Amino acid sequence: MTQAILDITFILNGEAIEATVATHTLLIDFLRDTRGLRGTKRSCDMQVCGACTVLVDGKPTSSCTTLAVDIDDTAVTTIEGLGSADALDPVQQAFLDHNALQCGFCTPGFILSVKALLQINPKPTRDEIVQHLNGNLCRCTGYHKIIEAVESLVP
């Protein structure tokens, strides 16, 4: 296989998708510009801040530093794939209940990171929550409310 463009098939928020992408297209641009999913945010552009986090086969992934061709044969979840305005995902509801957001720019990335954490570790300790979220930056909340929101989800 030798391509400057490539046909890919994948699952996006539960829907089977076929697309043709230029091989140098970044996943974040494909999601935001081609698919119109603007909940995925670009900020640091170097895998430090976590604003562009999506889940690829359940794993937290920096869409700013992933090629669109890399999601071929995978399942991708963006923030738009969680809950609905009437029935929020439990993680979204917990962030709302604990005032764990202010400007909201970092929130989609935080919520997807927390989804990934609870998937592999349903009962994280406070230290494990802090350690897991060290790759998500928030410049508003001071993190305490976010950590409290996650702790409220631990049975």
Added chain:
Amino acid sequence: MFPSPFTYHRPAKVEDAVALLARYGDDAAPYAGGTELLLAMKMGFAQYDHLVDLKRVPELRVIARQGDALSVGASARYAEIASNEIVSGAVPALAKLCGEIANPRVRSAGTIGGNLCFAEPRADPPTLLAALGAELCLVSPRGERRVPAGGFVTGALETVRAQDELLLRIEIPLHARAIGYERIVFGHRTIAGAAATVTPGAAHVWVGCVASCPSPLAKTEALLATDPDASEDGALRKAVTQDIAALDIADDEDASADYRRHLAKTVVMRAIASCREAVA
């Protein structure tokens, strides 16, 4: 920031990947996690006409015991190494380190082989693997060869890997060796890391993330080989201080050279202490 256009290759077998690297030479780069390569391409520091994606070559992701060694495929991701029971049983220090590198997104994508081949001076694994006596297996059209991990990285972003060579796997000998690995992290980067393994008659003490590549501490190793229980306050501190003073450490944006020497000494003493605890 966007990488410039390139032709994308997705080989399914090692031999196909090797053939592609041989055909395109300097115009091609092996591509795995992309945690370093894509950043360099986005920032314009690197440009390639061809990327050879190694993620779909199953052989490169295998983690297994092979006789007296642990074999870790070059494309094994940090998160896979951290959660692998064979690794945590055989070389717990490697599993622990791979579970702490950077953040969960880098750990889901980044590979141990990419880390070694990119040779970022602040990378942790080269130091640990050097002290463990690991060997790296490389293949090219000229055949396979093995290189000691301690001699693989030769400078900042420089290794002995030829442009057409592919890192296949890392082999770590499993002779019972307690090892301590300690690091000091500033922001999201390690600014000093050290690995120490001490048995009667043989000691391996390496420091990394302070100079352009990991370095063995010869006087410290010689002292510990003859006196494994050397007191921290006497001859040992003196040997570590002399070894660190001999390293070529420069000022950079994270720390002055003097401060970094101080951190290097501190982290080496911690690694020796942690190795002694592991033995006890």
